[in-house]
Amino acid sequence: MTALKLENVNKSFGSVHVLKDINLTVEDGEFVVFVGPSGCGKSTLLRVIAGLEDASSGTVAIGGDVVNTVPPAKRGIAMVFQSYALYPHLNVKDNMGLGLKQEGQAKPVVEERVTKASKMLDLDKYLTRRPAELSGGQRQRVAIGRAIVREPKLFLFDEPLSNLDAALRMNTRVEIAALHRTLSASMIYVTHDQIEAMTLADKIVVLRDGRIEQVGSPLELYNNPGNRFVAGFLGSPS
Numbered sequence: 001m002t003a004l005k006l007e008n009v010n011k012s013f014g015s016v017h018v019l020k021d022i023n024l025t026v027e028d029g030e031f032v033v034f035v036g037p038s039g040c041g042k043s044t045l046l047r048v049i050a051g052l053e054d055a056s057s058g059t060v061a062i063g064g065d066v067v068n069t070v071p072p073a074k075r076g077i078a079m080v081f082q083s084y085a086l087y088p089h090l091n092v093k094d095n096m097g098l099g100l101k102q103e104g105q106a107k108p109v110v111e112e113r114v115t116k117a118s119k120m121l122d123l124d125k126y127l128t129r130r131p132a133e134l135s136g137g138q139r140q141r142v143a144i145g146r147a148i149v150r151e152p153k154l155f156l157f158d159e160p161l162s163n164l165d166a167a168l169r170m171n172t173r174v175e176i177a178a179l180h181r182t183l184s185a186s187m188i189y190v191t192h193d194q195i196e197a198m199t200l201a202d203k204i205v206v207l208r209d210g211r212i213e214q215v216g217s218p219l220e221l222y223n224n225p226g227n228r229f230v231a232g233f234l235g236s237p238s
């Protein structure tokens with residue numbers, strides 16, 4: 001089964017053509033990493049997949065269904081942002097459960113999923129704390145928990161670790177890899193960090209100026225970067 005299929009996706013903001021003929025397939029359970037310079041369209045591409053922006057043309061299919069006109073909450077995806085976007089007045093438990101409640105899930109289901117996710121993420125001792133009473137790493141885990149409880153088939157991560165210090169980044173990267181194995185969901189993960197890309201990805205997508213420059217496994221791109229641009233991001237030193 002195919003988790004995601006993008007066909008000839010374009011996105012313009014006014015006269016600015018940001019995404020150019022994007023064709024991409026993500027298989028079930030695959031971990032795909034997007035890399036590329038700032039402004040090349042990584043976040044816009046995630047937002048188009050999530051339905052937070054409409055594609056100007058082309059088709060977005062999730063789990064085999066074209067979702068171009070399906071609202072974000074009904075696409076079977078969950079997105080984790082760089083800025084955690086937690087509600088300051090809600091405790092950890094309610095931050096994690098809010099999306100489910102809004103989906104209309106019954107209270108016991110919300111409770112059960114929040115309990116399970118909080119154990120998975122080592123947050124079970126912090127359920128009654130508010131975001132201000134948590135460390136940066138804990139806040140990011142709450143944001144990840146909020147995505148997990150929705151049990152999406154496809155997770156979208158937009159530079160989720162870039163506000164964390166180096167040690168925490170490494171820990172959280174290992175946690176995300178473990179989650180990927182446990183949940184057997186598909187993940188698309190945007191990062192600037194070469195180590196994150198090389199260690200997490202089944203497949204790396206290099207974006208440049210709104211186009212896909214090269215797609216391959218970490219090893220393929222490292223050993224055979226198609227050009228200097230890709231080599232600059234991921235290639236072996238030459």
Ligand code: ADP
Nearest residue numbers: 013016018036037038039040041042043044045
């Ligand atoms: P990245 O995440 O790779 O840094 P973005 O997807 O955020 O890049 O942005 C790609 C380009 O699209 C940038 O030139 C940015 O200014 C432009 N852009 C993104 N969102 C909007 C918007 N809502 N309106 C106009 N331009 C936008």
Ligand code: MG
Nearest residue numbers: 042043044158
């Ligand atoms: Mg971005």
